[in-house]
Amino acid sequence: MDDISAQALEIKRLNEQLAAVRGSARSVDGSVSIETDVNGRITDLYLADYAMENGPDRLAALIIDRHRAAVDNANTEATRIFDAPVDIPVSPAAPAANEPALRWTPSHLRRDDTYQSNQWHEPTDWDRRR
Numbered sequence: 270m271d272d273i274s275a276q277a278l279e280i281k282r283l284n285e286q287l288a289a290v291r292g293s294a295r296s297v298d299g300s301v302s303i304e305t306d307v308n309g310r311i312t313d314l315y316l317a318d319y320a321m322e323n324g325p326d327r328l329a330a331l332i333i334d335r336h337r338a339a340v341d342n343a344n345t346e347a348t349r350i351f352d353a354p355v356d357i358p359v360s361p362a363a364p365a366a367n368e369p370a371l372r373w374t375p376s377h378l379r380r381d382d383t384y385q386s387n388q389w390h391e392p393t394d395w396d397r398r399r
Contacts, residue, residue: 286350290341294335301331305339307347 295302300320304313320328334378 283350287347290343290346290350292339292341292346294338294342296331296335299333301328303332303335303339303345305336307343309336309340309343311336 290307291304291312292307293302293313294303299318300322301311302315303311304369306312316328320331
């Protein structure tokens with residue numbers, strides 16, 4: 270099998286595994302539980318009957334906090350998948366055997382206007398108008 274076919278199979282395998290990745294986070298009091306995919310989209314959300322007892326601002330802050338934690342958990346799992354060793358033949362042009370050929374970049378860093386040349390930068394007003 271040539272290097273391109275091996276890479277295509279590896280990319281397909283990674284995509285299939287990433288599609289199944291979920292991160293979850295639950296508040297200490299159990300009032301909020303969130304599950305996300307690796308792109309940060311909410312795939313499940315539970316709000317207990319008593320979630321609003323401390324007011325809407327507290328609930329909103331709790332949802333935001335638990336969403337961030339769930340996304341972090343999903344990204345940790347995605348990174349683990351990318352760092353797992355694979356049985357792909359190493360060619361002279363390929364990276365060293367102990368170095369992954371592909372790396373995981375969290376979705377919030379993949380946008381062209383905020384992540385260029387492996388360097389994060391805050392979007393400018395010009396970027397935001399695009």
